[in-house]
Amino acid sequence: MKLIFERSVSGRRTFQMPMSSFPRKELPKELARQTPPRLPEMSEVAISRHYTQLAKQAFGVNNGFYPLGSCTMKYNPRINEAVAALTGFTKIHPLQPQETVRGCHEVLDTARELLCEITGMDDMTFQPAAGAHGEFAGLLLIKKYHESRGDTKRTRVLVPDSAHGTNPASASMVGYTVTHIPSDSEGCVDLEALRSALDDTVAGLMLTNPNTVGIFDRNILEITRLVHDAGGLNYYDGANLNAIMGWVRPGDMGFDVIHLNLHKTFSTPHGGGGPGSGPVGCKNILKEFLPASYMGERIKKGEKPRSFGQVRSFYGNFLVVVRALTYILTLGKEGLPQASGMAVLNANYMMSKLKHAYPLAYDRICMHEFVLTLEKIKKETGVSALDVAKCLLDHGIHPPTMYFPLVVNEALMVEPTETENRETLDAAVEAFLKIKRQIEDNPQSLRGYPVTTPISRPDEVNAARNPVVRYDFSQA
Amino acid sequence: MGSYLPSTPSEQQEMLEAIGLGHLRDLYTPDVPASVLLEDSVNIPSGLPEMSVRARMEKMASKNTVFGTVLRGAGSYNHHIPAIVNTVTSREEFLTTYTPYQPEISQGVLQSIFEYQTMMAELTGLDVSNASVYDGASAAAEAVMMTQTRSRSRVYVASTAHPDVIRTIKTYCWGRGVPFCEIHQNDGLLDLDALRDLPKDTACVYVQQPNFYGLFEQAEGIAELTHEAGAKAVMGFYPISLGICKSPGEMGFDIAVGEGQPLGLPMSWGGPYLGIMTARKELMRMLPGRIVGETKDSKGRRAYVLTLQAREQHIRREKASSNICTNQALCAMTAAVYLAAMGPDGLAEVAQLCYEGAHYFSEELGKLKGFGRVHKAEFFNEFMTYCPMDVRLFELEMARRGILCGLAVDDKLLWCVTEKVDKQEIDDVIAIIKEVCGQ
Numbered sequence: 001m002k003l004i005f006e007r008s009v010s011g012r013r014t015f016q017m018p019m020s021s022f023p024r025k026e027l028p029k030e031l032a033r034q035t036p037p038r039l040p041e042m043s044e045v046a047i048s049r050h051y052t053q054l055a056k057q058a059f060g061v062n063n064g065f066y067p068l069g070s071c072t073m074k075y076n077p078r079i080n081e082a083v084a085a086l087t088g089f090t091k092i093h094p095l096q097p098q099e100t101v102r103g104c105h106e107v108l109d110t111a112r113e114l115l116c117e118i119t120g121m122d123d124m125t126f127q128p129a130a131g132a133h134g135e136f137a138g139l140l141l142i143k144k145y146h147e148s149r150g151d152t153k154r155t156r157v158l159v160p161d162s163a164h165g166t167n168p169a170s171a172s173m174v175g176y177t178v179t180h181i182p183s184d185s186e187g188c189v190d191l192e193a194l195r196s197a198l199d200d201t202v203a204g205l206m207l208t209n210p211n212t213v214g215i216f217d218r219n220i221l222e223i224t225r226l227v228h229d230a231g232g233l234n235y236y237d238g239a240n241l242n243a244i245m246g247w248v249r250p251g252d253m254g255f256d257v258i259h260l261n262l263h264k265t266f267s268t269p270h271g272g273g274g275p276g277s278g279p280v281g282c283k284n285i286l287k288e289f290l291p292a293s294y295m296g297e298r299i300k301k302g303e304k305p306r307s308f309g310q311v312r313s314f315y316g317n318f319l320v321v322v323r324a325l326t327y328i329l330t331l332g333k334e335g336l337p338q339a340s341g342m343a344v345l346n347a348n349y350m351m352s353k354l355k356h357a358y359p360l361a362y363d364r365i366c367m368h369e370f371v372l373t374l375e376k377i378k379k380e381t382g383v384s385a386l387d388v389a390k391c392l393l394d395h396g397i398h399p400p401t402m403y404f405p406l407v408v409n410e411a412l413m414v415e416p417t418e419t420e421n422r423e424t425l426d427a428a429v430e431a432f433l434k435i436k437r438q439i440e441d442n443p444q445s446l447r448g449y450p451v452t453t454p455i456s457r458p459d460e461v462n463a464a465r466n467p468v469v470r471y472d473f474s475q476a
Numbered sequence: 477m478g479s480y481l482p483s484t485p486s487e488q489q490e491m492l493e494a495i496g497l498g499h500l501r502d503l504y505t506p507d508v509p510a511s512v513l514l515e516d517s518v519n520i521p522s523g524l525p526e527m528s529v530r531a532r533m534e535k536m537a538s539k540n541t542v543f544g545t546v547l548r549g550a551g552s553y554n555h556h557i558p559a560i561v562n563t564v565t566s567r568e569e570f571l572t573t574y575t576p577y578q579p580e581i582s583q584g585v586l587q588s589i590f591e592y593q594t595m596m597a598e599l600t601g602l603d604v605s606n607a608s609v610y611d612g613a614s615a616a617a618e619a620v621m622m623t624q625t626r627s628r629s630r631v632y633v634a635s636t637a638h639p640d641v642i643r644t645i646k647t648y649c650w651g652r653g654v655p656f657c658e659i660h661q662n663d664g665l666l667d668l669d670a671l672r673d674l675p676k677d678t679a680c681v682y683v684q685q686p687n688f689y690g691l692f693e694q695a696e697g698i699a700e701l702t703h704e705a706g707a708k709a710v711m712g713f714y715p716i717s718l719g720i721c722k723s724p725g726e727m728g729f730d731i732a733v734g735e736g737q738p739l740g741l742p743m744s745w746g747g748p749y750l751g752i753m754t755a756r757k758e759l760m761r762m763l764p765g766r767i768v769g770e771t772k773d774s775k776g777r778r779a780y781v782l783t784l785q786a787r788e789q790h791i792r793r794e795k796a797s798s799n800i801c802t803n804q805a806l807c808a809m810t811a812a813v814y815l816a817a818m819g820p821d822g823l824a825e826v827a828q829l830c831y832e833g834a835h836y837f838s839e840e841l842g843k844l845k846g847f848g849r850v851h852k853a854e855f856f857n858e859f860m861t862y863c864p865m866d867v868r869l870f871e872l873e874m875a876r877r878g879i880l881c882g883l884a885v886d887d888k889l890l891w892c893v894t895e896k897v898d899k900q901e902i903d904d905v906i907a908i909i910k911e912v913c914g915q
Contacts, residue, residue: 001583001587003587003590003591004591004812004816005591005594012819013819013821013822014558014560014816014817014818014819014822015558015817015818015819015822017822017825017826017829017895018829018895018898020828020829020832021898021899021900022829022832022833022835022836022899023832023836024832025831025832025835025836027720027721027831028854031692031721031722031854032720032721032722033718033719033720033721033722033723033726034722034726035601035723035726036820036824037595037598037599037601037718037723037820037823038598038820039595039598039599039815039816039818039819039820039823040595040815040816040819041819041820041821042816042817042819044560044817047560047564047813047816047817048560048563048564050816051564051567051588051813052567053584054570054583054584054585054587054588055567055569055570055584056569056584057581057582057583057584057585057587058569058570058573058581058582058583058584058585059569059573059578059581059582060568060569060570060571060572060573061572061573062568062569062572063568063569063572063573066574068574068577071574073574074480075480076571076572077480079526079529079530081566081571082530083529083530083533083534083537086533086534086537087537087542088534088536088537088538088539088540088542089537089540089744089745090742090743090744091542091543091554091742091743092540092541092542092743092744092745093543093546093548093552093554093743093745093880094551094552094743094745094746095548095550095551095552095883096540096541096543096548096880097871097872097875099872099875100540100541100543100875101540101541101745102539102540103535103536103537103538103539103540104540104745106536106539107536110536114520117518117519117520118518118520129610129611129614129747129748129802129804130610130800130801130802130803131801131802132789132799132800132801132802133610133614133800135799136651136799139651140647140650140651143651164790165788165789165790165791165792165793165796165801166789166790166799166801168789168793168794169789169792169793169794169796169798169799170799171794172794172795172796172799173621173648173651173652173798173799174651174652175651175652175653177794178793178794215507216504216507216508217507218506218507218508218509220509221509221511221512244504244508245518246514246517246518247504247508247513247514247517248504248508248512248513248514249512249514249518252512253512261802263802267480269571269572269806270572270573270574270575270802271570271571271573271804271805271806271807271809272570272573272574272575272576272585272588272589272805272806272809273574273575273576273585273607273766273802273803273805273806274608274748274802274803274804274805274806274807275610275747275748275802275804275805275806275807276802278802291647293640293746294639294640294642294643295550295551295638295639295640296640296746308647308650309643309644309646309647309650310613310640310643310644310647311614311617311644311647311648312610312611312613312614312640312644312747313551313611313612313613313638313640313641313644313735313746313749314551314552314640314745314746314747315745315746315747316746316747317747317748317749318744318745318746318747318748319744319747319748320747320748322533325533326529326533328520329521329523329524329529329532329533330479330523330524330526330529331479331523332520332521332522332523332524333517333518333519333520333521333522333523334479334517334522334523335479335523336479336517336518336520337500337514337517338479338481338500339479339480339481341500341501341503342479342481342483342488342500344500344503344504345488345491345492345495345500345503346491348495348503349491349494349495352494352495364506365503365506365507367503389578390580393578393580393581398574398578398581399578401577402577404790418479418480418481419480419481419482420482421482421483421487422483422487422491450580450581453580453581454580454581454583455579455580455583455773455775455777455779456580456773456774456775456777457580457773457774458579458580458771458772458773458774458779458780458781459771459772459773459774459779460579460771460781460783462771462772463769463770463771463781463783464769464783464784464785464786467760467767467769467783467784468769468770468771469590469593469604469605469760469767469768469769469770469783469784470590470593470594470597470603470604470605471590471591471594
C-alpha cells in the first residue's frame with residue numbers, strides 16, 4: 001500500500017482557508033520557520049480513499065471475534081458515541097467559568113458516585129488517561145500517604161510474578177523497588193512467600209483479582225489483611241474488573257486504592273491503542289491526596305497542600321467518561337452483574353470445550369478469561385503458541401493474548417467477553433479444534449500461516465535492529 | 477435495561493448446563509468468599525432504555541454553555557476541524573480496534589501511525605517520533621524523564637510554561653525522586669542569566685514556545701546555554717504555530733513535546749487530547765511508548781510493526797523507560813488526517829491568520845482604557861492585558877453576551893485569537909467590551 005506521502009502532489013489542496021480580513025503582518029524573520037514541513041498535499045477525495053484503504057487493513061471488534069485476553073474487547077455501543085459527540089460536551093473549553101460547565105461537573109459527579117458504589121470506594125479522580133497512568137497516580141497516593149505520616153522507610157512494593165508489566169514499571173516511576181511474589185501451584189498469591197516478604201519497608205501490594213491467569217484468588221481477604229497488618233496499603237489493578245461487576249467489590253475485599261480501565265470494563269472503544277481512561281478510586285484515608293489541575297481548579301497559593309499534584313492537564317479524558325457513564329446508566333443495577341456473569345460464563349463455556357485439545361494452565365472454574373499452555377504441544381510437535389495464533393488469523397479471529405502471563409509457558413490467554421453469542425464461541429472452538437487436528441497431522445504446515453492476510457509474518461528482528469521509524473523523503 | 481448481551485435466557489441456561497452448573501452465581505461461589513459476595517448487585521439505579529439515557533445525557537450537555545465566540549486558549553484551542561477529519565476517525569475499523577499487536581491484520585493502523593510519526597518529525601524539525609502519549613503535560617513530564625542519566629538528574633523548568641505542565645513535571649519528579657527547579661522570569665520571559673551557571677548534575681531544561689503568556693522566548697539562546705552545561709534542551713510547542721514559526725529542531729532543541737489538541741481535536745472540556753513527542757535520533761531508544769517501524773514480510777513486501785519493544789514495560793517491567801501502554805492512538809490519527817487536510821500551505825495560512833488576528837485584536841484593545849498589554853515581548857496568538865474592572869465580573873458580563881473572553885489570571889486577562897475569529901467579530905467584541913466597561 002502506498003504511504004500518504006507517496007500520494008502527495010505538490011499544489012494539491014483539501015481545505016481552503018478564508019482570506020485574511022486583517023491588516024497584513026509579517027512574523028519577524030528571526031522567528032520564522034526556515035524549512036516548511038513536508039506534509040502531504042492531497043485532495044479531499046485522495047485522503048478519503050487513502051484512509052478507506054487503511055481501514056480495510058484494520059481489524060476491530062466490529063470486524064470479528066476478538067478474544068484478546070486481559071483487554072476486554074467487548075462491543076462498543078453506538079449510543080455512547082452519539083452522546084460523546086454532543087456539542088454540549090465537545091465544544092466546551094476546559095477553563096470556562098464554573099457557571100457555564102455545570103453539565104460537565106454533573107457527568108463527573110454522577111460517574112464518580114456510580115463507580116464508587118460499583119467498586120466500594122469513597123472518592124475518585126478521572127485525571128489519569130489510561131490504566132498505567134492510573135497505576136502511577138494510585139501509587140503516588142500511597143507514597144503521599146506514607147510520607148504524610150512520616151513513614152519514610154517504606155520503599156518496596158510487592159507485585160505477583162503473574163502481574164501486568166505496567167505494575168512493576170509504575171512502581172519504578174514512583175521510586176519504589178519491586179519485590180516479586182511467586183504464584184502458587186494454582187496461579188494465586190503464595191501466602192507463605194507474601195508473609196515472608198512483608199515488613200515495615202513495604203509501601204503496598206499491587207494485585208489484580210481475578211488475577212492474570214483468570215482465577216479469583218480465594219485467599220483475597222487473608223492477603224489484604226496481612227498487608228494491612230504490616231502497615232502497607234492494597235492496590236487493585238482494575239484490568240480484570242469485567243469479571244465481577246455487581247458480584248463483589250474491590251473495596252470489600254480490602255483494597256484501599258484502585259484504577260479502572262473505562263476502555264475495557266465500561267465499553268469505551270480502544271481506538272487502536274487509545275484514548276482510554278484510567279480513573280483512580282480510593283478510600284477516605286487517601287482522599288485528601290488526590291490530584292487536582294492547577295489551572296482547572298484555580299489553585300491558589302497554599303491551597304490543596306496535601307494533593308500529590310497532577311499527572312496531566314485538566315480533568316482527564318472527559319469524553320471517554322461520558323461514554324462510560326452512558327453505558328453504566330444503560331446497564332444499571334441488573335445489567336452489570338448480568339454482563340459480568342455472562343463474560344464469565346462465556347469463558348467457562350469455551351474453556352470446557354477446548355481443554356481436552358489444549359492443556360489448561362490451571363484447570364478449575366475460571367473468571368472472564370482462561371489461559372491455555374502449548375508447552376507440551378511445542379515440545380512434542382514444534383508448534384508454538386505463536387503458530388496457533390497466526391493460524392487463527394486465517395479463520396477471521398483475532399488471536400488471544402500470546403506469551404502472557406509470564407508465569408505460563410507458551411501461553412494463549414482467551415477472553416471472549418459477554419457480548420459474543422454462542423454461535424461465535426462455537427465457531428471459534430471449531431477453529432481451535434481444527435488447528436489442533438492439523439497440528440497432529442502435519443505440524444510443519446503451521447509455520448506458514450497466515451496466508452489470507454494483506455501481509456505474511458513480518459521480520460520483526462530486522463525492524464528492531466535497523467529501525468526505520470519515519471518515511472525517507474529522499475526515496476521519492 | 478440494556479446489557480448488549482446476545483444470549484437469550486434459555487441459551488444462558490443451556491450453556492450453564494453444558495458446564496455442569498445451574499445459575500450464574502455458581503460461577504462465583506467456589507472462590508469468592510461468602511462474606512463479600514453480594515446478595516443483590518450493587519446499590520445503583522436500574523438500567524434505562526436508550527431513549528431515556530440519551531435524554532438524560534442530553535440534559536446534562538444542555539447545562540453547559542457553548543460559546544459562539546471563544547477568545548480563550550491557555551492549553552486548549554478553538555480551531556476549525558475540517559469535516560473529513562471526523563469522517564475518517566469515526567470509522568469502526570479504527571475506532572474499535574486494539575493496539576496493533578497482530579501486524580498481519582493491522583497494517584492499516586500501523587501504517588497510519590508510521591505516517592503520523594513522520595508528520596510529527598517533520599513538523600518539529602526533529603528526527604523521530606513515538607506513537608503518542610496522553611497529553612501535552614504528560615509528554616513534557618515523560619520528556620524530562622528521558623533525559624535522566626546516572627550523573628545527571630536535575631530538571632529545570634521555565635516558570636513561564638503552562639502551570640498545569642509545570643505541576644505535572646513536578647509531580648513526576650517528586651515520584652521518581654528527581655530534583656526539580658523552576659527558572660525565574662523577567663517581564664514574562666525566561667531569565668537567560670539563570671541558565672549561565674547550571675550545576676553539573678543538570679539533566680535538562682524545559683521551555684515552552686510560545687510560552688504561557690503567548691510570548692516568544694529567546695529559545696535559541698536557551699538551547700545554547702543548556703547545551704553548554706551538557707544538558708538536554710526540551711521544548712514544549714504549539715503545533716499550529718509551527719506552520720510559520722521556527723521549529724524546535726531549527727532552534728537546536730533535542731526533544732520536542734506538545735499538546736496536539738489544536739490538530740483536529742475538539743476542546744471537549746480537557747480531553748481526550750494528544751501528547752506529541754519527538755527527538756533527535758540519538759535519543760530514539762529513550763523514547764517512551766509505542767513506536768512503529770518499517771520492515772518486510774516473509775515474501776519481501778513492505779510491512780509495519782510495533783518495534784523497539786525492548787524499551788517497554790511488558791518486556792522490561794521495572795526497568796522499562798516508562799510504564800505507558802495505552803496511548804492516544806485515535807487522537808494521533810486525528811492529527812494526521814488534520815495535517816493531511818491542511819497540507820503545508822494550509823497550516824501556514826491558519827498560523828498566519830491566528831497571528832494577524834491576535835495582533836489586530838491587541839491593537840484594538842490597546843485603544844481602550846485599561847486594556848494595555850502587560851508584556852513587551854513579541855507574541856504569537858495569545859497575549860496578556862490588564863483589565864480596568866474586576867476580572868471575574870468582566871468575565872461573567874462577557875459570558876452573558878455569548879463571549880468567552882480572555883482567561884482571568886490574577887487580575888489580568890490572557891487572550892487568544894484563532895482563525896475562527898475574523899475582523900468583523902473582533903470589531904463586534906470591542907464594541908461589547910466598551911459597553912461592559914462603560915467606555
